[in-house]
Amino acid sequence: xxxxxxxxxxxxxxxxxxxxxxxxxxxxxxxxxxxxxxxxxxxxxxxxxxxxxxxxxxxxxxxxxxxxxxxxxxxxxxxxxxxxxxxxxxxxxxxxxxxxxxxxxxxxxxxxxxxxxxxxxxxxxxxxxxxxxxxxxxxxxxxx
Amino acid sequence: xxxxxxxxxxxxxxxxxxxxxxxxxxxxxxxxxxxxxxxxxxxxxxxxxxxxxxxxxxxxxxxxxxxxxxxxxxxxxxxxxxxxxxxxxxxxxxxxxxxxxxxxxxxxxxxxxxxxxxxxxxxxxxxxxxxxxxxxxxxxxxxxxxxxxxxxxxxxxxxxxxxxxxxxxxxxxxxxxxxxxxxxxxxxxxxxxxxxxxx
Numbered sequence: 464x465x466x467x468x469x470x471x472x473x474x475x476x477x478x479x480x481x482x483x484x485x486x487x488x489x490x491x492x493x494x495x496x497x498x499x500x501x502x503x504x505x506x507x508x509x510x511x512x513x514x515x516x517x518x519x520x521x522x523x524x525x526x527x528x529x530x531x532x533x534x535x536x537x538x539x540x541x542x543x544x545x546x547x548x549x550x551x552x553x554x555x556x557x558x559x560x561x562x563x564x565x566x567x568x569x570x571x572x573x574x575x576x577x578x579x580x581x582x583x584x585x586x587x588x589x590x591x592x593x594x595x596x597x598x599x600x601x602x603x604x605x606x607x
Numbered sequence: 608x609x610x611x612x613x614x615x616x617x618x619x620x621x622x623x624x625x626x627x628x629x630x631x632x633x634x635x636x637x638x639x640x641x642x643x644x645x646x647x648x649x650x651x652x653x654x655x656x657x658x659x660x661x662x663x664x665x666x667x668x669x670x671x672x673x674x675x676x677x678x679x680x681x682x683x684x685x686x687x688x689x690x691x692x693x694x695x696x697x698x699x700x701x702x703x704x705x706x707x708x709x710x711x712x713x714x715x716x717x718x719x720x721x722x723x724x725x726x727x728x729x730x731x732x733x734x735x736x737x738x739x740x741x742x743x744x745x746x747x748x749x750x751x752x753x754x755x756x757x758x759x760x761x762x763x764x765x766x767x768x769x770x771x772x773x774x775x776x777x778x779x780x781x782x783x784x785x786x787x788x789x790x791x792x793x794x795x796x797x798x799x800x801x802x803x804x805x806x
Contacts, residue, residue: 499688502731504724507684540685542774542791547756548686549771570792575684606692 490518491559491595496588496602499569503582510535510574510588510602514557515564522594524565525556529602531586533578540570556593638804641797642776642789651777651785652752656713656739659726664739666783669709673805674779675798678755678772680716681728686774686791687712691732694776696795697802698733704806707781710736715750715757715772717743753777753785780805 496512516522527535537553557572559565567573574588585603592598651666654676658664666674675694679687691712698705712729714720717740720728725738740746750757750773757772774791778801786805789798 499692501684501688502681502728504681504727504731505684505688506682506719508688509684538684542686545756546773546775546788546791547771548683548774548791549760550683550685550769551760569685569689573685 491516491522491592491598493590493598493600496600497607498576498602498604500582500604500606501579506578508576508579509538509569510576511567511569512574512600512602513564513566514559514590516559516561516595518595519561520594521561522559522592523556524559524590525593526591527574527588528591529576529586529588531579531581531588532576533580535577535588536575537572538575539572542570638800640787640801640804641793642778642787642801644787645785647785650783651779652749654711654713654739654749656741656745656749657722658711659722659729659738664737666779669711670783671707671781673708673781673802675708675710675802676753676777676779677710677712677774678715678750678753678757679712679774680714680770680772681720681724682716682767683770683772688732690774690776690791691729691736693793693795693798694736695733697798698735700795700799701803704803705735707806708802712736712738713746713749714738714740715746715755715770716759717741717746778802778805 492515494513496510498508498510501508514524524537526537529535537557538550539553540548540550542548553572557565583604585601587599588602590598590600653666655663655665677690679690694710698708701708710733714725720740722740725740729736729738755773757770759768759770776789776793777785778787778789780786787801789801
C-alpha cells in the first residue's frame with residue numbers, strides 16, 4: 464500500500480515536473496498572449512505577447528501561424544511626434560539576444576492576423592523561431 | 608477658552624478644510640486638457656461625405672453636438688480599433704452626456720472601405736458611430752484641411768498595402784470650431800474628461 468502511494472506520488476511529480484522541464488530546457492518562453500477584439504468584418508487584427516530568450520544563443524522570431532488567421536505577419540508600428548502612424552513588416556524578424564525579452568504591444572511590434580476567423584475567447588498561435596524550436600502559445604481575446 | 612472649546616474649533620476647522628480640499632478646490636482648478644487646444648476663430652473645415660447613415664452627410668448635421676473626427680481605415684489592425692474602442696469606452700463613461708457627442712471616422716482608404724463595409728465595422732464599436740467615405744480627391748482635400756497626412760505604403764506584404772496616417776483625434780466644439788487635437792495614445796478616461804469639459 465505504501466509502495467503504491469510512493470509510486471503515485473512519483474507519477475504526480477513526473478506529470479507536474481516533466482512539462483516544466485521541457486519548457487525550461489527550450490529556453491524561450493512566451494507569456495501574456497492577447498489580442499484586442501475587432502469587428503467580425505475586420506480584415507486584420509493584432510496579436511501581442513511577451514517573449515523571453517534564456518538560451519545562450521540568439522533567437523529570432525521570424526513569423527507565426529494560426530488556424531484562427533488566414534496568415535500572420537510580424538509588423539512594426541511607429542508613431543512619430545506629429546502623431547503619424549506607420550506600419551511596416553519586420554522583414555528580418557525580431558532578434559532576441561541571449562538573456563533578453565521583448566514585449567509585442569499596441570503601438571509597437573505586433574503579429575498581424577490577416578483574415579481573422581476567431582473573434583472571442585482564445586486561439587493558439589505557433590511562433591516560428593530561428594535558433595530555437597517553434598512554440599505554440601494561447602492568445603486571449605480581451606479588451607485592455 | 609476651555610480645552611473642550613479649542614478641540615471643538617480644531618475639529619470644525621479640520622472638517623471644513625477636508626471638505627474644501629475634496630469638493631471645492633478640485634472644481635476651482637483649471638481643466639488640463641490631454642491634447643493640443645485649438646482656439647480657431649473660423650469654423651472647422653467642412654466635411655461632406657457619404658456616410659454610413661445614408662447619403663451625403665455634412666458637419667452641419669451634427670449642429671449643437673461635440674463632433675469627434677478620426678481619420679483611419681478598417682485594414683488597420685492596431686491603432687484604429689484601439690482608438691475606436693477607447694472612444695466607445697469614453698462615451699460609456701460620459702453616461703447621458705454621450706448623447707451630445709458624435710463620433711465620425713473618415714476613411715483614408717476609400718478604395719477598400721465601402722459604405723456598407725464601414726457600416727458593419729463602425730457599428731461593432733458603437734451603434735452611434737458614423738463612418739464616412741468618398742472620392743480620394745475629396746478625402747485628401749478634407750484631410751489636408753485638418754492637417755492630417757496619409758499615404759499608402761507599398762503593398763509588398765501579403766497584407767496588401769498599409770496606410771501611414773495621422774492617428775490623432777480631432778474634437779469639434781458645439782459651436783462648430785475645432786477645439787482640441789488628442790494624441791493617438793489618449794485613454795478613454797482622458798477623452799471623457801475633455802469632452803465633458805467641452806460640453
